[in-house]
Amino acid sequence: MxxxxxxxxxxxxxxxxxxxxxxxxxPDCVKQAVLQAMDTFGNASRGAHTPALNALRTLMEARMELASFFGLDDPMRVVFTPNVTYALNLAISGIRGHIVTSAADHNSVLRPIYRRGNFTVVPCDSKGRISVDAIASAIQPDTGAVVLTHASNVTGNVLDIESIGEICAARGIHFIVDAAQSAGLLPIDMKNISALCFTGHKSLFGPQGTGGLCLAANYMPEPLCVGGSGHNSFDPRHPQELPDALEAGTQNAHGIAGLLAGVRYIQSVxxxxxxxxxxxxxxxxxxxxxxxxxxxxxxxxxxxxxxxxxxxxxxxxxxxxxxxxxxxxxxxxxxxxxxxxxxxxxxxxxxxxxxxxxxxxxxxxxxxxxxxxxxxxxxx
Incomplete structure (x- = not known):
């Protein structure tokens, strides 16, 4: 191993x-899952033959496994993306109004926020720690969301997302969490989180090119990409139902097979x-x-x-x-x-x-x- x-x-x-x-x-099971997928997967939702159904079935199993892993009730609200950067851009795209973030955050959070404007960056202390009280104090009347990393990729400091989620829920604003460094290492529950963004290739042990976001029932961001979905092709509009609404084009089913195996490995250990x-x-x-x-x-x-x-x-x-x-x-x-x-x-x-x-x-x-x-x- x-x-x-x-x-x-x-x-x-x-x-x-x-x-x-x-x-x-x-884990060996991840490599084996990818190799098997390469030999047996067609294009999910693009056919009724066995290879296409193999891919579709694995995507659904991965949604179910990840939903359970992160405490999300509806597996159809697990949306796959190429990486956590895309997931964060997608999640932030639906926010209106002011955004609160922190000095500990990664450019995958900061740059989408900088591009849209109207934000507050909460400073950190000499050890890189972010105060929950400072986050709460930065919330303004027009704040639409708090967007924060769960764990710093520089210091390893872990943010108290449970307390911040409660603050956001009490004030009726969205909470978007970057779990790039924590998913697979720390237990995460979607309670009071509007969008949980994750990558597959770090501590979930999946291949590169895999990631996604889990969406709470009260949040639906704007799609960044539209196109083929495998159904309703005469409709000029992209499908509105999740996960298709946010998953235009062919999914990385081979990689997601490896991600599924990685999550199952974590569950087994x-x-x-x-x-x-x-x-x-x-x-x-x-x-x-x-x-x-x-x-x-x-x-x-x-x-x-x-x-x-x-x-x-x-x-x-x-x-x-x-x-x-x-x-x-x-x-x-x-x-x-x-x-x-x-x-x-x-x-x-x-x-x-x-x-x-x-x-x-x-x-x-x-x-x-x-x-x-x-x-x-x-x-x-």
Whole structure:
């Protein structure tokens, strides 16, 4: 299951710690599901023959599995998209009026909001934390929605979406949640969430090119794309019923077959079991480096609930230089840069950071090797 990839340097193997960008090592069942789909799927809703029905059946099973996974009553309100960025653009497209977001949010939230205007960006503190009270205070009479990330892709800080959802429900405004970093790691319930946007290729263990949004009964965004749907072809209007209303064209059924297998894998192992393992690895890594001179760690590392992301800088190294050395010298794959979170880096007074992010398929041995590598770069 936990196959490592040769990097071609003295036969050594790569340690992949860039899982917040995409999980590289997938459960075997995900790969098998995609391969089987490649051999057996036609185009869903474009025929009554077995290959077309195979694809249609899998799409429906995936909707049902994801609806159950996220606490959504109606599986037909699970809409598939190519990624969470498209899902967020789609979800935000239906909002009228003012929007509240935060400095911890990703450009996939910020740029659609910047383009439309009329928004407030709630600042974060020195550890990148966002106050629930500050979110509540930013709501104005014309606010149409609060749009927030569930977990930061830089700090691993987790936002209290339950409390914010209650505030939004009490004030009669929509709550849109970016679950790119949390789906598959943290339990999520759609209660008081109007639109939950997720990606398949991270902690849900699906292939790239998969994602979607779950829509509450009280929210229907505007379609970004219209076209073929496989039925009512003489009608010049695109279908109005979900999920077809927001799913124009052929769906990535092969990828969604893999996503379905990934979610079922999580269900079989248990999301809490997966979280406990990755949380333990990330905390061991961070705590082992917390007192090292020249290693600067970011985020609330003492929080009781956080995602397995540890961002840092190493004194004497540009973040890109540090990431290159980690890979070239130690075979450790991480990510350097701003991570599409410019406001958070500005708040932390950083031009970039080196991000380590852990997966269910990483090991204690790999984590210790990463600790030793950082210590060596820091001159310890």
């Amino acid at each position: 936990s196959i490592r990839i040769q990097i071609g340097v003295n036969g050594s193997k790569m340690i992949y710690l860039d899982n917040a960008a995409t999980t590289l090592i997938k 248990g999301i809490e079991s997966i979280y406990n393992k990755v949380d333990g690895l990330a905390r061991f890594f961070a705590y082992s480096l917390a007192d090292i001179h020249g290693v600067m760690l970011y985020g609330d590392l003492e929080a009781s609930r956080r995602t397995p992301v540890v961002s840092m800088n190493i004194e004497g190294y540009d973040c890109a230089q540090a990431a290159s050395l980690l890979f070239e010298k130690y075979g450790i794959a991480v990510r350097a840069g701003v991570h599409c979170a410019p406001n958070l880096h500005t708040a932390l007074k950083l031009s970039g950071s080196v991000r380590f992010s852990f997966s269910h398929f990483n090991t204690q041995e790999e984590t210790q090797i990463a600790v030793n590598a950082v210590r060596e770069l820091a001159g310890i």
